[in-house]
Amino acid sequence: MIIRNALVAAAALLAFAAPAAAQSVLIKGGRVITNAGAPLERGDVLITNGRIVAVGANIAAPAGATLIDAAGKWVTPGVFAAMSEVGLSEISGSGAPNDASVSGALVSAAADAGRAFDPAATAVAVTRLEGVTRAAIAPSASGTVFGGRGAIVALDGRAESVFRQRSFQVVELGETGASRTGGSRTALWPTLEAALRDAREYPSRYRSGQGGAVLSEIDAQALQPFALGQGMFLVHIERAADIRELIRFALANPSLKFAIHGGAEAWLVADELAAAKIPVILDPMVNLPDRMERLAARLDNAALLHKAGAKFAIAPGPGSVDAHQARLVLQLAGNAVANGLAWDAAFAAITKTPAEIFGVGLDLGTLAAGRTADVVVWDGDPLEVQSAPTAVYIAGREMPLVSRQTRLRDRYMPKAR
Amino acid sequence: MRYSHPIALALLASLSLAACATTQASDVPKPAAPVATAPFASTYTPRPSTPVIIRGGTVLDGEGGELANADVLLIDGKIAGVGASLAAPGGATEIDARGKYVTPGIIDAHSHLGVYPSPSLQATSDGNELTHPNSAEVWAEHSVWPQDPGFSRAVAGGITTLHILPGSGNLFGGRGVTLRPVLGARTVQEMKFPGAPHSLKMACGENPSRVYGSRNQSPATGMGNVAGYRQAFAKAQEYDRKWSEYRKKLAAYDAGDKKGDRPSPPDRDLEQETIAGVLNGEILLQWHCYRADEMALAIDISREFNFKIAAFHHAVESYKIADLLARENICSAMWADWWGFKLEAYDGIRENIPFVHAGGACAIVHSDSEVGIQRLNQEAGKALSDGRRAGLDISRSVAWTWLSLNPARAIGVADRTGSLTVGKAADVVVWSADPLTTYAVAERVYIDGALVHERGRDTTPSDFELGQTYRERAQ
Incomplete structure (x- = not known):
């Protein structure tokens, strides 16, 4: 050539x-x-x-x-916003376009945040000048239990900011997920299993005319790599009982990769999470029983997970993820320190650990020779x-x-x- | 009558209510229309306390002063002394605060605890009476759920007084109420700050026009909002005039002018009663308003109808009109750094609070959040450091006024709390470190001289949390 x-x-x-x-x-x-x-x-x-x-x-x-x-x-090292919608809207409300939010049933698992990211969004500059250099961004589709495909972006404002497209798939397996499967967790896990089968059997069952049990063709196609273990499922889940169910599911499906977003009650199952090596992206300010799935939320969740040897990153919790305040992740980590977490563990939880969770830990999150200079x-x-x-x-x-x-x-x- | 008129008058004086002189002719008893602040009277009683002397801390007094190595003496629920080497009565509990910081308790002028409690369910969504754009007749206190676990989290963050407002979906949202975060309270009356004035929540901007516009109802636009405010104030003026007339006639009748029957009072209208209370200065106006141009319109409406605006809330663009706000003596209750979640919040900057302060206007750090209320001290710390980085010379003790005296002024309790001043309520927090920094935690929180929170000790769980299995396991 x-x-x-x-x-x-x-x-x-x-x-x-x-x-x-x-x-x-x-x-x-x-x-x-x-x-x-x-x-x-x-x-x-x-x-x-x-x-x-x-x-x-x-x-x-x-x-x-x-x-x-x-x-x-x-x-x-530069700060890594482990969960954000930065660059997915200029203004989130007021009827302005908001690419993080996907309504209707046309696509869910197929929603693709990386292709909607705007490196010129005002929030990109606002966020980076507070030390945040990378972010995991995700859409919130609402048609099924799948939120869509997330990407990893640099916040340097350059045209080629998205450096990991379709890196993870958001899955709702708590109250929000249940609200999309007839209002009940009893329907949630069977729906997930059926969706994974649809994805693995794409395209044959769609070409044959059989169709998907629960997924549209477009979603089955998008979900397939994840269902085959080629990408991570980022599972929004809060309640200890739900986390245990996820751990059982993960053990029964060892080819699949999981991380938890939320995990307000993770401290109750810290040992099990450490043993299952499922990382948690948690919000150390979540300490109210504001949802029925968060009754046991407490400020030292991060400290207790650290003590148990479980892996965790720090980011806004589900419901608090937004396009404008990813910079607050530093304050979140500081408050974990105020509530018993060692400083180095807290700082790692907004730099090194998220880089590792999202598969870029060999390049980002530490200051060492050969690494990308964030x-x-x-x-x-x-x-x-x-x-x-x-x-x-x-x-x-x-x-x-x-x-x-x-x-x-x-x-x-x-x-x- | 638990509502004390001397206090109301003091309030009027302290807030220099320009409206009073014109709306209250000298021969008319005030207020003309009944304002009805007496029902649902406070049954709050301070917890029992014994004298406490907090020794050797760095004291931020809430009025802008800082004293190194100072003592604070609490007797009978009041601040009895602030200074070096104070003598304490025998038997006083001594608290060693060397290396620690002592401040007045934080006052949140904008909270929805109780009206939007945890857990957030359909059944607990009690803050917005979104059935008609003028719901001045509703009172937030009638929605407060005393079991909200948010109250105990707020106390752990150093909150000693909080003002609960209805939501902002309506032009007139209803009355706000000032509470003490009484843990284990059975009723809202047990939490009500005795004698605190009522407030009226109003809302500018996108919320009311979105809510009603989407129903093809007025207001659907900014101009619809303003028409809605003005029509309501005009009606309330008329309502107030009818009551004035009635009182004049009644006074004349009682004085012996017995022509005809004894005058009968006009019909009571709860909506008008609240708005007339604003016209009379007895109810403090708390106005949700983000944009500078809309705040300027609101100020013109207040001139047209001769009322006083106590504070603009959220006030994301107050930094653009600090001069106007200073001249009008209107407070701004603000976040440190929220922005961008809607168009009217698009121009938010981190220097809003320090710029408002630097412009000579009254700056307040507020939460509007069950999470933010737990660490308003950190929000003030952000604002302080951003102001300094912009070149402003602001001390940390002045920054503390954004959390205590200024919100106390805006909600009308500054004569009773908000600073470590002898004779005021002993609402005091002992912090582990400089409270404008991240790692500082509230170690001891006193309300009316009684210790209501001690870090590391379980606070009184609300009935909702009592007996939850995770709590048993955590202990």
């Missing part, structure tokens, strides 16, 4: 031709949280061509490298509400700390008027 090789050669030449040092950034002397060992109290992070090339003490600056003085500051410099402890980033890098590119909100702020600055 001559043409292809020529292109590769040209690309390599371009990379080579650009002065390598001009693409290097050395962040010096900060408190470095690597998520791979103890913090470096006065550490350096060297970024070259979008990747971290060194993390340690007294790293020599390559010629021409941009030097960032991080003395007195914190340097961390790096944030903060003016203090990032889990503290009074702190804010002073610099944000996504894949090595420095992000402007500007958004529509900062423009409004500057226009109405009291001193300027």
Whole structure:
């Protein structure tokens, strides 16, 4: 393939031709949280061509490298919003288009968040300037128990922001799911099993005219890879009894991959979750019996799961996921600390652990040589509400700390008027 | 009469109600129309307390002052002293607050606890009387479910007083009520803050026009909203005039002018009664309004009909008109950073609260959320740090006024709580660390001098939570 090789050669030449040092950034002397060992109290992070090339003490600056003085500051991996609708609507309500919300029965499992993501949405810039560099985004289809296919996105505003399309499938297996199967959990699990059969038998049963037991053809097709274990089911489930049922189902179907979103009562089954290796994406502020499936919600859910050795990430709970406030994940993690969780576990739960849950943990979530350079410099402890980033890098590119909100702020600055 | 007129008058003075002078002719008894704040009287009684001295903490007094290494003395449910090395009566409980922080309790001027309680079910959705756009006749207190587990979570977050409002689906949502978060209360009357004025909830903007417009009813537009407000105030003025006339005639009759029969009172109209209460200054107006332009329209309506707006709620664009709000002496009850969930919230910025403060207007951090109410201190911390980052010089003690004295002003209880001032209610929180930071937790919460929450000790569960199997297991 001559043409292809020529292109590769040209690309390599371009990379080579650009002065390598001009693409290097050395962040010096900060408190470095690597998520791979103890913090470096006065550490350096060297970024070259979008990747971290060194993390340690007294790293020599390559010629021409941009030097960032991080003395007195914190340097961390970029924050990973483990569940969000960022980029799926500019304004969620007011009758404005909202691509996160899918009504009707035309598609459910087939809904595809990655293809609706808008990297130019105002919330993308608002979110990243608070240190959030990546997000898992998901649609909320309501026609069946399947919410649709979620994607993993970078928040750098670039055209190619979606770097994992159709990465996970949202499934409602709690009260919300039951409301779509005749109002009862008794119908929920048989419906799920039938849907998985429909998906595995796609396209034959549809071509033969038999059709699906519960799924339309379009949904069966979309669900198939997940039903064959090629993608993760992100299961919205809260109640301990429902979680136990999921664990039984997962053990009986070892080829399928599951993570839980919600898990308000997960602390009651923490040991079982740890043994089954099913991770939980939980909201550490959920402490009210606001739904009948959350009667046992409590503030130290994360601390108790951590103690049991269960894997968890931190994100807004079902019902609180939105397009505009993914940035609050830092406050969520801070409040888990206020309620007994170790700081490093809390910080990992919004960086490293979600990256692992969504299958990108080898590239994102830690500061180590070879990783993609999502790096944030903060003016203090990032889990503290009074702190804010002073610099944000996504894949090595420095992000402007500007958004529509900062423009409004500057226009109405009291001193300027 | 539990409603005390001296307090009402003090309120009028403190809020400088411009409307009073014109609506109340000197020969007319006030208020002309009955406002009916007497029914459903408070049966709240402070829990028994013994003297407490909280020693050596950093004190944010709620009025903008900070004292290092200071003592706070609580006697008979009141603040009895704030200062260095206070003498305490024999037998006083000593609390060592060295390294800790002491503040007045947080007051949430905008909560729906009780009217939208947990669990959220069809049966508990009690906050919006969405059957007609003017439901000024309904009272939030008649929807409050005292068993809402949200009250105990709020206390654990340092809340000592909260104002419960109806929802915002109507132009006139109904009356709000100020409560103490009394855990284990059997009735709403046991929670009612004695003598606190009633409020009226009104709503600008998208909600009423969406709710009624979708039913092909008025209001369907912003102009329909304004017409709805003005027509209602005009009717209430007329209602008030009828009552004035009646009272004049009655006074004349009683004074000996016995021409004809003894005058009989006009028919009571509960809707008019509430709105007339706003015209008379006896009911405080809490107006849900996001946009700057709509707040300016609301202010013009208040001038047309001579009433006072106590606070705009949500007030996402107050930062654009801080000068106007300062001049009108109207508070803004705001979130630290909510935005974008609808068009009227699109211009939300993180500096709204500090910019309103910097503009000389009254800034309040409110929750409107059963989750947010548990950590309003953190929301104030965000606003403080964002203001400082924008170059404003704001102290943490001034930021605490957004949580205590300013909301107390807006709901009309500032003469009784909202700051650590001798003689005020001993509503006090001891925090583990600087309470404007994330890791600070409320270690001890006092209401009227009685310890109502101690961190690490199970708070009184509501009847709803009592005996739940997970609770038994957790203990």
